Amino acid sequence: MSHYFTNINSILNELFFKKLSLVTPLIISSCALVTCQVSAHDVTVNITGAVTDATCTVSPDSVNKTVYLGKVPAKTFYRAGGSSLPVAFNINLEKCGAIANGVVISFSGTPDDSMTDLLKLSPESSASGIAIELMDDTQQLVAVGGSSRPYLITGGATTASLKFYSKMVANGEKFQPGSIISSVTFNTSYP
Template sequence: MLLAASGVQAHDGRVYVSGTITDNTCSLSPDSENINVAMGAVSQRQFYRAGDGSAWQPFAIDLQNCGSTASGVTVSFSGAGDSRNTDLLALTAGESDASGIGIALYDQNKTLIPLGQESDVVTLSPGQASAHLQFYARYLADGGTVTPGDANASATFILAYE
């Protein structure tokens, strides 16, 4: 009886890692670490159908100490998405909270930034020491029945540099 034995071979290899350390980011200005946007009181009658919105409320993210090779930055927002329109930020849920609306976030040109997607690139000039990134928030009807109540939410923003 002959038995065939298969040999197990081991090979050694290497991983080569290469890259460059750059100076292309900025620091977040202390006043931009926690941003409060006052939406004000808005009548539920302002929201007749999906897509009806409230007034634009401006807010900004300020950057400082930008690196010498910083050329651009994008911003994305993350948070709980509205159940009827996942591009919108969901309101906190509770007994006294409003429903039928979400919060839409927009760039400086008032173009919607869907949750989880990056904004258009904001160009930074080489050696630019600081930058003011302008955004807007507003309530937007999501197609559900709008009921009055507290209309609060929170999101996290993420900066990505080029």
């Protein structure tokens, strides 16, 4: 009977090693298809940058600015597009750092219903049929919600006076003479 168990043991061992010998090449061949070895690499990431003093503050005289467009004859506005003469105003900046590209001004306010690049008159106005146009120092339109061209600040200047223009424009709606009031907020950005 012990001979019987010995044969069974040897048969089982033989089957086990045959299975093992079949499985081992599969493991080895799968490592050949997929990298089984894990390797570590030292990786260096260089991060560079600079901190610059590239902003200005708005001068106190430009925080609450009033631009008076004058008294203009009503006949100027009887046709759409008729306008008053442009009136210059400045936005003054101070404590400017080393600005590489300059400063850009954007105006936000309520756009006119007919001429959406221009400002709408406030409800307190008694005039109607008029919108307010804003322009840069070259008298090019700066649309409401848009941005001006960059104003360069050169030579290490710490202050800047940015010139803009404003005028009244007939928007083609029913015209009514009277007082005009409109408000706009300006924001500075540094390209």
